[in-house]
Amino acid sequence: MEINGGRCNSGDKSQVEGEISVLSSDLFLDHVGEVTLAFNSDGLSWKSHDSFDNDGSTCLGIKFLPKMATKMATKLRFSDIYAVELMNGGTIQESDLTTASECFSGNDSHNSGMNHFIVHTFQKSKSQPCLWILASYTFGHQDLQTCQMWVNKINGTLDKEVGRPKNLLVFVHPLSGKGNGLRTWETVAPIFSRAKINTKVIVTQRAGHAFDVMRSTTNEELNSYDGVLAVGGDGFFNEILNGYLSSRHKVPFPPVPSDFFDALGNDSNPLVNDPTEADSENHNNKETDPLFSSSSHIESGFSHLRTNDASHSVDQQIEYPLPNQRLRFGIIPAGSTDAIVICTTGARDPITSALHIILGKRLCLDVAQVVRWKTTSTSKIEPRVRYAASFAGYGFYGDVITESEKYRWMGPKRYDYAGTKVFLKHRSYEAELGFLEVESEKDSPISDGSRMFTKARSFKRKKSERIICRANCNVCNTKPVYSSTKSTPATPHLSAQETKWLKSRGRFLSVGAAIMSNRNERAPDGLVADAHLSDGFLHLLLIKDCPHALYLWHLTQLAKKGGNPLNFDFVEHHKTQAFTFTSIGNESVWNLDGKTWTISAFLLLVAKLKRHAIGASIVTIQVKQCKGHSICKSYSSDLSFFHNPRPRQLVLAMSTPAQYYRSLPPVSKFYGVTCLMTTSALYFGLYNPWNIALSYQDVFKRFQVWRLISNFFFLGPFSPIFAIRLIMIARYGVLLERGPFDKRTADYVWMLIFGALSLLVMAAIPFLWTPFMAGSLVFMIVYVWSREFPNAQINIYGVVTLKGFYLPWALLALDLIFGASLMEDIIGMIAGHLYYFLTVLHPLAGGKYVLKTPRWVHKLVAYWGEGIQVNSPVQRDPNAGVSFRGRSYRLNGNRAQTSTAATEQQNQTNNSGDGVAFRGKSYRLGGH
Numbered sequence: 001m002e003i004n005g006g007r008c009n010s011g012d013k014s015q016v017e018g019e020i021s022v023l024s025s026d027l028f029l030d031h032v033g034e035v036t037l038a039f040n041s042d043g044l045s046w047k048s049h050d051s052f053d054n055d056g057s058t059c060l061g062i063k064f065l066p067k068m069a070t071k072m073a074t075k076l077r078f079s080d081i082y083a084v085e086l087m088n089g090g091t092i093q094e095s096d097l098t099t100a101s102e103c104f105s106g107n108d109s110h111n112s113g114m115n116h117f118i119v120h121t122f123q124k125s126k127s128q129p130c131l132w133i134l135a136s137y138t139f140g141h142q143d144l145q146t147c148q149m150w151v152n153k154i155n156g157t158l159d160k161e162v163g164r165p166k167n168l169l170v171f172v173h174p175l176s177g178k179g180n181g182l183r184t185w186e187t188v189a190p191i192f193s194r195a196k197i198n199t200k201v202i203v204t205q206r207a208g209h210a211f212d213v214m215r216s217t218t219n220e221e222l223n224s225y226d227g228v229l230a231v232g233g234d235g236f237f238n239e240i241l242n243g244y245l246s247s248r249h250k251v252p253f254p255p256v257p258s259d260f261f262d263a264l265g266n267d268s269n270p271l272v273n274d275p276t277e278a279d280s281e282n283h284n285n286k287e288t289d290p291l292f293s294s295s296s297h298i299e300s301g302f303s304h305l306r307t308n309d310a311s312h313s314v315d316q317q318i319e320y321p322l323p324n325q326r327l328r329f330g331i332i333p334a335g336s337t338d339a340i341v342i343c344t345t346g347a348r349d350p351i352t353s354a355l356h357i358i359l360g361k362r363l364c365l366d367v368a369q370v371v372r373w374k375t376t377s378t379s380k381i382e383p384r385v386r387y388a389a390s391f392a393g394y395g396f397y398g399d400v401i402t403e404s405e406k407y408r409w410m411g412p413k414r415y416d417y418a419g420t421k422v423f424l425k426h427r428s429y430e431a432e433l434g435f436l437e438v439e440s441e442k443d444s445p446i447s448d449g450s451r452m453f454t455k456a457r458s459f460k461r462k463k464s465e466r467i468i469c470r471a472n473c474n475v476c477n478t479k480p481v482y483s484s485t486k487s488t489p490a491t492p493h494l495s496a497q498e499t500k501w502l503k504s505r506g507r508f509l510s511v512g513a514a515i516m517s518n519r520n521e522r523a524p525d526g527l528v529a530d531a532h533l534s535d536g537f538l539h540l541l542l543i544k545d546c547p548h549a550l551y552l553w554h555l556t557q558l559a560k561k562g563g564n565p566l567n568f569d570f571v572e573h574h575k576t577q578a579f580t581f582t583s584i585g586n587e588s589v590w591n592l593d594g595k596t597w598t599i600s601a602f603l604l605l606v607a608k609l610k611r612h613a614i615g616a617s618i619v620t621i622q623v624k625q626c627k628g629h630s631i632c633k634s635y636s637s638d639l640s641f642f643h644n645p646r647p648r649q650l651v652l653a654m655s656t657p658a659q660y661y662r663s664l665p666p667v668s669k670f671y672g673v674t675c676l677m678t679t680s681a682l683y684f685g686l687y688n689p690w691n692i693a694l695s696y697q698d699v700f701k702r703f704q705v706w707r708l709i710s711n712f713f714f715l716g717p718f719s720p721i722f723a724i725r726l727i728m729i730a731r732y733g734v735l736l737e738r739g740p741f742d743k744r745t746a747d748y749v750w751m752l753i754f755g756a757l758s759l760l761v762m763a764a765i766p767f768l769w770t771p772f773m774a775g776s777l778v779f780m781i782v783y784v785w786s787r788e789f790p791n792a793q794i795n796i797y798g799v800v801t802l803k804g805f806y807l808p809w810a811l812l813a814l815d816l817i818f819g820a821s822l823m824e825d826i827i828g829m830i831a832g833h834l835y836y837f838l839t840v841l842h843p844l845a846g847g848k849y850v851l852k853t854p855r856w857v858h859k860l861v862a863y864w865g866e867g868i869q870v871n872s873p874v875q876r877d878p879n880a881g882v883s884f885r886g887r888s889y890r891l892n893g894n895r896a897q898t899s900t901a902a903t904e905q906q907n908q909t910n911n912s913g914d915g916v917a918f919r920g921k922s923y924r925l926g927g928h
């Protein structure tokens, strides 16, 4: 076939690689050479004329195989092509074998003055398949008309590709993330113009600008767009979403849960805040929220529903369509977190997102509706609705956003800084939550094992089984089946029989509602690894007040790929469709997709609306029809469940010494008992204490290595000082072991070993040496406790009441008064601080966690057979622990489990009045 002659088979049906094509031509493909290009029903395909085995690709006896030619695809689907461009003139390179091409004779004419067209597509990155990289194929022909014909033909087909946008409204947040919003748009804008997509670009001037534009744009104008793009972060996207929905999502509110307020004191509720609204969206908007006033059916629906009248179910059958059903929403990531983009496209890359949008890829997302109630008829606080697409968080999550806004100039690093500051403050907030349990879910045929209602069930999922929800997810694509007879297939109504409201009240470090997994660079698996994008559920995470170290452990699990952040006793995890929230006392703020909702949040109901109201799509969001409030119906009819408080009673004092002894956790019991026995043996004159004292001379010269250990078990002869030290073990050692080190026996043993080693090193310095360092080790325990429980109230001899933080210093002062040696106290505090610094402060400041418990300690504990270590890398020895097995009891009177105790439900022993641990309780409202 003579290529230079431009022989073209246009219009002929020919066969390329066995496919029937409607058009084929002989063309030059850049970097490949002569090819026959075929136009098939689903895409383009080509076949090279060059056989790389023949002599033509051999130069001076060396065979050259063009790399590009062998790697290049030979097929392109139309669904992957986003543009085709005709170019007049220019050069086509026959192959990338420059050496070889020099050997070719008579081919110079191929390389210049050729007309060509470029087919624009993408390819997936080999190392990261979610990352899409721009790719293009340049086909050349000397005849311009041939090129033109191909371009027209391809364009004609691309025009028929469904779902591709033609007109987009683009909002650019210039200061987003590191201030790169505008530059990000400039990077992707040429791709949109190449794909012949018209864009109207609005660069925002202030916070709330995009909200105002979205809210005030008429529906007619919005109808002229296929979608709205946010070039920015999650908060910016949230603003656009709220601007759109706030005036258009006309549905009646769920009923005011009046029973709930009654429970808290009704009208005279002192907790009602009456703040001046600081909503950024409404700076310039004096309008009353149309959700509450403008629509008559809304008004009637709202007041009607407020009566909790069962007849509102009639209203629930009313459909409230959004005016522009085909409008979609997209994000080009330019923010600091970009969790929505990471969860949908899988790559935090503006080009990948732009390609998804241009090619019309879509995905439904659930959107949560957050309703702040008007708490009483006279309350000045107005009911208000907000929407969140990824996350709603309170406490730690709200405080971090508030704090980080002060340091926006730092860019994304502000979250690390603000997070550390908020962590160190360790604020907890009292609150009461009610959440919906959908019983029918358990029997649902779509249940995939990922639907969890209890913590125990949720933790059974192995890391390897985690499902990452993306496009075409089976769970999200399957309609839930509910048994209510009133249901229509599209509107699953939950009857009171099918649903239960559970309640949880207490002090929480944070409350989070994850609407999607919220994967991001700081939490690679997200808050809830296997959350779905549009299954109609959200994941409620309640982090109860707990010591610093445990909370840090939870956070480090969050930050770790494959971590298990929910596997803690102080973490409650519920998969639900709705929850209520009532703050009590001091309040934090809510963080909705990274935007704060100021202190006015009194009670929130988050109802995931997917199949009830709104669906959203990937990068592109499609708003679906709203169909009533079945959740709310069950809410009003099921509130009686709120009143059945059956808190778990904590038994803190045992009635007999034997019971007390059995209740002690293993390490403190072992250490305390050994110290007591050592002193008792001395009392009976059984040994000379100098034989167990620390003496490096004896250790190194006489190999009396036991001295390195034995000196840690002698607290001195019976005396007031001895008694105080023993009580310290029984009190603070036990509190530590039951609190921060609960189910972390190996870690606690390692803390003591590390402390002992540090003390031994210090004792090598002559003026720090003391013969017995048990007192120092006890002081180390007290110091660590004081850091873990800094706000606990302590009372010294009924005279002085202090915060836990000052306890070691108070004891130091007492030792001074009693005339005891201060040296051992001080070196104990140094060892304690070293441990706390390496395990808490240093990792918090971004440093490495260097003090990981060594494997041999895990083995030791496993061999011992006492205590529990969650996530232990070693198996417990089934024959171990004979000496203590079965003699340890939990405080609630249950025998401690010594085997698979990781799933054990354990009481929070810190409720003992230290005022630090979670004081609330979670219980089934039905009293089960």
Ligand SMILES: Nc1ncnc2c1ncn2[C@@H]1O[C@H](COP(=O)(O)OP(=O)(O)OP(=O)(O)O)[C@@H](O)[C@H]1O
Pocket (backbone or CB within 6 Å): 173, 174, 175, 176, 177, 178, 204, 205, 206, 207, 208, 209, 231, 232, 233, 234, 235, 236, 237, 239, 280, 334, 335, 336, 337, 338, 339, 593, 594, 595
């Ligand atoms: N021109 C502007 N000047 C100041 N603030 C703006 C402007 N445009 C938008 N904003 C506000 O900035 C807030 C944060 O924006 P955005 O979410 O894009 O950035 P981010 O916080 O860095 O990213 P992420 O939410 O992913 O962490 C938005 O909620 C929006 O209200």
